[in-house]
Structure formats: C-alpha cells, structure tokens
Amino acid sequence: MYKDQPSNTARKVALNIVTLGAKPGMDRILPAGIVNATADLLVASGAVSATAVQWSRSRRMVWVYEAFDWMMKGQFEAFGHRKAFCERQVREGIRSGASQVLVLGAGYDTLSWRLASEFTEVNFFEIDHPGTAVLKAKGIERMGDRENLYLLAEDLGQRKLVDVLKTNRLWDTTASTVIIAEGLLMYLSPPAPQELFRQCAAMTGVGSRIAFTYVGTGADGQPDAGDWTGLVLWILKVGGEPWLWSILPEQLGGFLEEVQWTNAPDLVGSSAKHGIEYFGVAIK
Numbered sequence: 001m002y003k004d005q006p007s008n009t010a011r012k013v014a015l016n017i018v019t020l021g022a023k024p025g026m027d028r029i030l031p032a033g034i035v036n037a038t039a040d041l042l043v044a045s046g047a048v049s050a051t052a053v054q055w056s057r058s059r060r061m062v063w064v065y066e067a068f069d070w071m072m073k074g075q076f077e078a079f080g081h082r083k084a085f086c087e088r089q090v091r092e093g094i095r096s097g098a099s100q101v102l103v104l105g106a107g108y109d110t111l112s113w114r115l116a117s118e119f120t121e122v123n124f125f126e127i128d129h130p131g132t133a134v135l136k137a138k139g140i141e142r143m144g145d146r147e148n149l150y151l152l153a154e155d156l157g158q159r160k161l162v163d164v165l166k167t168n169r170l171w172d173t174t175a176s177t178v179i180i181a182e183g184l185l186m187y188l189s190p191p192a193p194q195e196l197f198r199q200c201a202a203m204t205g206v207g208s209r210i211a212f213t214y215v216g217t218g219a220d221g222q223p224d225a226g227d228w229t230g231l232v233l234w235i236l237k238v239g240g241e242p243w244l245w246s247i248l249p250e251q252l253g254g255f256l257e258e259v260q261w262t263n264a265p266d267l268v269g270s271s272a273k274h275g276i277e278y279f280g281v282a283i284k
Contacts, residue, residue, distance in 0.1 A: 015042070021039075081272070173205065182211075212282075216278060
C-alpha cells in the first residue's frame with residue numbers, strides 16, 4: 001500500500017464479498033448479513049460508488065471473477081470461507097469467555113460492526129493503517145456507531161501494537177481475547193510476523209486465541225500463489241502491496257511455540273485450506 005493511501009487490496013476483498021453474494025450456494029457459507037453490510041460500508045465510506053457496488057452484485061460480475069480464477073485457483077470463493085472462518089472463531093471465543101475482540105488490518109471488514117450489537121458486553125477493537133481506517137470510520141458513522149466498537153487508525157509499521165494498546169484505557173491485558181489476522185501476515189516483512197504474535201501474547205490473558213490466514217512457501221522460497229506465482233507476485237509488487245512472508249504448514253507449530261502461542265489444529269476449520277490460503281488458530 002502506498003503511503004497514506006487507502007488499501008486497494010482491502011477494497012478489492014470487500015467487493016469480492018459483495019460479488020460472492022450473487023453466486024448461487026454462497027449464502028450457505030457467507031455469514032448472515034455480511035454482503036449487505038459490506039456493500040453499505042463501501043458506499044457510506046466513499047471507498048467506491050453506489051454504481052460500482054450495484055455492478056459488483058450482479059451475476060455478470062460473478063462470471064468475470066470466475067473467468068479470472070485461473071490466476072489463483074479457488075481464491076474467489078476462498079474469501080467467503082475466510083470470512084466464515086474468522087466469524088466462527090470470534091463466536092466460539094466469546095462463548096468460551098472472551099470479553100474483547102481485536103481485528104488487525106481490518107480493511108472494510110464488517111465483522112466487528114455486525115457482532116458488536118449482538119454481543120454488547122464484549123469490546124471490539126480494530127486497527128488499520130490511517131489511509132483505510134479514516135475512510136472506514138466515516139462509513140461506520142453514517143451506518144450507525146456501536147458503543148462497544150473502537151476503530152484505531154494506526155500504522156503498525158511505525159508504532160508497536162503493545163504501545164497502541166497500552167495507551168487505550170479500555171484495553172484489558174488480562175482478559176481472554178480473540179484476535180483476528182485475516183489476510184495480513186503475507187504482507188509483513190520478516191521478522192514482523194514473529195514480533196506481532198509476541199506482542200499479541202503480551203497484551204492478552206489466558207484462554208485467548210488468535211485466528212489467522214497465511215500462504216505456504218514454494219520450492220523457490222517465495223510465497224506460493226499457485227501455478228502463476230511469478231505473475232501474481234509481480235502484480236502485487238507493482239500495485240504497492242507485495243507479499244513478503246510465508247511459511248510451510250508443517251513449520252507452523254514450531255513457529256507458534258517460539259512466539260508464545262500453541263497451535264490448535266483440532267479447532268473447527270483451523271487447519272483448512274481454501275484457494276491459496278491456509279487457515280490457522282493458536283491459543284494461549
């Protein structure tokens with residue numbers, strides 16, 4: 001992402017969710033209310049026009065996405081599975097006693113906004129780069145603020161997560177917490193992923209969990225985006241949002257142990273793969 005500019009990737013992912021709402025059968029996968037909420041947020045924030053959203057909701061756009069799915073096979077539908085996975089982890093975490101939720105690199109995701117009105121006793125926090133977060137805050141204000149939703153416009157490349165959270169009087173470092181790092185880790189330059197997990201561990205209580213997605217590593221040591229990895233990585237780099245980090249699934253347990261978390265592959269959906277992304281959950 002170029003400095004101070006809204007994330008193109010965040011906008012594209014949100015539009016992808018809107019289009020998935022027009023694909024037959026995806027209503028059984030997508031969380032309830034996510035399509036309409038995402039469409040409303042994109043327009044209310046000014047991220048895209050109402051015309052663009054209307055076009056994205058058409059069956060014709062479904063065909064366009066499917067026609068280009070060869071580049072990252074299965075990734076079109078994978079975004080829907082990714083959203084369902086993250087929401088499942090948040091709901092299960094809250095049922096297990098979590099009293100706060102933190103979404104990292106939230107983009108135009110609507111999970112916190114939708115669930116904050118359902119779980120009024122839980123505090124929801126989002127952190128994202130100011131370029132995107134400021135736009136989103138405008139959209140949330142127009143859609144209706146939630147008293148227990150806190151949007152933090154911070155560049156975690158410039159300021160540590162622990163420092164951001166320590167200065168927030170509502171953040172409880174002893175509370176059981178659910179952290180979401182959806183579609184984020186691949187954009188971090190090593191050793192930033194390791195440091196992020198350590199800081200998450202330092203700022204949460206016993207029983208916390210972190211749900212995340214990641215990409216595997218190819219034989220050449222680069223992030224594996226499928227058969228057209230070279231082209232995909234080049235496009236991402238030219239677009240200003242390159243992939244920088246990846247890990248093999250068999251290395252995940254050791255990685256998490258080093259950063260003070262425990263891999264939880266037995267939790268529902270926590271060892272799945274959709275498209276080119278793997279899903280993971282770690283517990284504290």
